[in-house]
Amino acid sequence: MVDMKKxxxxxxxxxxxxxxxxxxxxxxxxxxxxxxxxxxKNNVKAAWWKSNVYGRDDxxxxxxxxxMHPQTWEASGHIxxxxxxxxxxxxxxxxxxxxxxxxxxxxxxxxxELTDSRKFNLMFKTSIGPVEEKGSAIYLRPETAxxxxxxxxxxxxxxxxxLPFGIAQxxxxxxxxxxxxxxxxxxxxxxxxxIEYFVRPDDDQKWYDYWVDERFSWYSRFGIDRKNLxxxxxxxxxxxxxxxxxxxxxxxxxxxxxxxxxIANRTDFDLSQHAKVSGKELVYFDDEKKKNIVPYVIEPSGxxxxxxxxxxxxxxxxxxxxxxxxxxxxxxxxxxxxxxAVFPLLKNKPExxxxxxxxxxxxxxxxxxxxxxxxSIGRLYRRxxxxxxxxxxxxxxxxxxxxxxxxxxRDTMEQDRVPVDALRxxxxxxxxER
Ligand code: GAP
Numbered sequence: 166m167v168d169m170k171k172x173x174x175x176x177x178x179x180x181x182x183x184x185x186x187x188x189x190x191x192x193x194x195x196x197x198x199x200x201x202x203x204x205x206k207n208n209v210k211a212a213w214w215k216s217n218v219y220g221r222d223d224x225x226x227x228x229x230x231x232x233m234h235p236q237t238w239e240a241s242g243h244i245x246x247x248x249x250x251x252x253x254x255x256x257x258x259x260x261x262x263x264x265x266x267x268x269x270x271x272x273x274x275x276x277x278e279l280t281d282s283r284k285f286n287l288m289f290k291t292s293i294g295p296v297e298e299k300g301s302a303i304y305l306r307p308e309t310a311x312x313x314x315x316x317x318x319x320x321x322x323x324x325x326x327x328l329p330f331g332i333a334q335x336x337x338x339x340x341x342x343x344x345x346x347x348x349x350x351x352x353x354x355x356x357x358x359x360i361e362y363f364v365r366p367d368d369d370q371k372w373y374d375y376w377v378d379e380r381f382s383w384y385s386r387f388g389i390d391r392k393n394l395x396x397x398x399x400x401x402x403x404x405x406x407x408x409x410x411x412x413x414x415x416x417x418x419x420x421x422x423x424x425x426x427x428i429a430n431r432t433d434f435d436l437s438q439h440a441k442v443s444g445k446e447l448v449y450f451d452d453e454k455k456k457n458i459v460p461y462v463i464e465p466s467g468x469x470x471x472x473x474x475x476x477x478x479x480x481x482x483x484x485x486x487x488x489x490x491x492x493x494x495x496x497x498x499x500x501x502x503x504x505x506a507v508f509p510l511l512k513n514k515p516e517x518x519x520x521x522x523x524x525x526x527x528x529x530x531x532x533x534x535x536x537x538x539x540x541s542i543g544r545l546y547r548r549x550x551x552x553x554x555x556x557x558x559x560x561x562x563x564x565x566x567x568x569x570x571x572x573x574x575r576d577t578m579e580q581d582r583v584p585v586d587a588l589r590x591x592x593x594x595x596x597x598e599r
Contacts, residue, residue: 167481169419172474173348175492179552181205181477181502182349194345194353196470201552204502204533206356209473210335212387212499213358217333224331224360225324229312231337235303237311238288240442241435246406247307248284249343255280262344287340289353305339310464312336313361314435317447328449328460329372331362335469347420349470356469361431363460365451369409369430372463377412377428380465384414384425384472388497389479393417394425407434414467416475425475426467433459476500480553486578494553495576498596503554504532505592508545510561512538521560524570524585528558531593550575556592 176182180199184191198206218226238244250263256277263269263282272279292301306312313320313332320332335358342351349355364372377396385391399411408429416425436459440447448457480494498504505528509521521536528534535554537545542559549557559571569582572591583591 166417166419167478167483169348172419172477172481175481175551176202176348176477179548181552192353194342194351196349196352201502202473205476205496205500206469206473208500208502209469209476210356210358212497213383213467213472214333214335216383216386217331217358217360221331223326223329224333224362225320225326227313227316227320227332227334228336229309229316229334231306231339232293232303233306233311233315236442237315237439238304240438241311241314242406242438243288243304243307244286247288248286250282251285251343252279252282254278260343265344285343287342289339289341306337307340308338308466309334309336309357309359310361310466311435313359314439314447314462317361317363317436318445321449328451329362329364329368331360333358333360335359347418347423349474350418350420350423352470355471357466358469358472359466360464362463362465363449364463366433366458366461369432369461369463373410373428373430376463376465377414380426380428380467381414384416384475387476387500388495389416389475393475393479395422397422405429407431416471416478418475418478425471426465429464429466431462431464433461435462436460491547491550493550493575496553498555501553501555502533503535503549503552504528504596505556505558506535506537506545506549506554507558507560508536508542509538510542510559514562516565517560517562520564520585521558524558524560524588527589528592531589531598532596546573555596558588558592 179201181202183197183199185195185197186192218224251260252263253260254272254277257272257275259274266273270279288307289305290302293303294301313334335356337354338357339354342353345351362372362376381396384394393416395415397413397415404411409432411427411429413424414426415422436447449460451458476496480496482493482495484491507521507525509517511517525534525536546557555575557573564570568585570585571580572583573580
């Protein structure tokens with residue numbers, strides 16, 4: 166298993182992830198995605214959207230706002246229940262989550278005496294409007310799910326979907342996490358990919374089992390080794406206040422098995438709570454029963470940043486090639502930030518440079534293609550291996566005559582000559598695209 170330090174260093178070196186506001190010393194547990202990282206992140210989100218929205222007739226998408234009416238969080242229980250129990254060290258003044266301390270009586274850092282525990286709400290609070298006054302308090306959403314519940318009737322009436330059906334959403338969420346660290350695993354600003362799948366109350370267990378299975382398989386379909394994935398059922402005391410049951414999909418990160426995604430049976434908790442607090446009817450007319458019902462909800466909820474970190478860790482390989490170390494990300498091709506990189510073998514030959522640039526332009530009609538001539542060919546290959554580029558295309562002197570280029574495969578490192586005219590089609594086929 167790769168050391169986290171290697172992942173962090175690769176991310177910085179290759180423009181995948183940078184610390185937020187680094188020039189000012191950084192903001193704790195907030196991260197920026199660089200030129201390569203943003204492509205990887207977009208590809209992770211697109212793969213999820215394609216599988217869960219485009220690939221299904223029983224799902225529609227949504228993009229709700231981050232700021233929501235403050236009563237949302239009263240109804241959802243987040244104001245009272247979305248809190249960690251904290252203790253402070255009376256000596257060194259450091260703050261800890263009580264549930265993460267082995268010895269509940271003394272400070273893990275200086276052995277000082279700890280205060281009694283108190284509740285700390287994880288939501289970021291701000292104010293809306295020109296004056297900060299009573300009643301202007303508003304929160305940055307700590308989960309995207311509530312935007313789906315509040316739009317349940319809007320989506321139902323406009324899409325005419327019948328049960329069972331789901332609403333999928335990808336978006337930012339914010340939590341003022343106390344225990345941070347482990348790179349992007351636990352951030353204060355992050356993205357979630359959430360589905361609220363509405364079902365008839367009697368069918369909840371069937372759909373719960375279905376989504377646990379479906380979401381588990383999704384990660385391995387996109388390249389994660391099954392032996393690094395496991396399912397863990399929540400114990401009663403750790404199950405969220407809104408859930409009847411919950412399973413976590415865990416990944417074997419370098420820092421240990423940790424949650425990648427949770428699948429919860431939220432029952433009718435949220436729709437009923439919002440109906441009660443808002444006074445609006447949030448119901449579904451059941452044609453079979455000829456009456457209004459409040460659907461149950463199965464919620465697969467994953468984190469974009471955590472999925473991306475797992476894809477990075479799992480695809481990271483170091484190999485010995487001709488006595489030299491090769492670092493390569495063997496990412497699923499659909500997730501690879503750059504699909505093909507084009508190099509001129511000789512950058513002082515204008516015809517070769519022109520041909521290579523033209524090829525990049527042509528390939529970029531299908532996907533993200535890169536051009537690079539800033540190092541020797543060996544170094545150019547190494548750079549692309551490190552970000553998981555599936556194909557490298559080299560234009561050489563012979564290419565000017567025979568109109569063929571060398572295509573190198575990231576995983577096998579095998580090379581073959583491909584006619585320039587057929588290149589776009591050949592790479593598309595090798596990428597598994599039609
Ligand atoms: N709507 C349900 C919900 O939010 P959760 O288990 O608190 O449930 C769901 O969060 C997923 O969101 C987690 O499995 C994780 O992937 C991601 N997530 C939660 N908190 C996170 C954080 N601080 N940093 C990064 N990802 C986080």
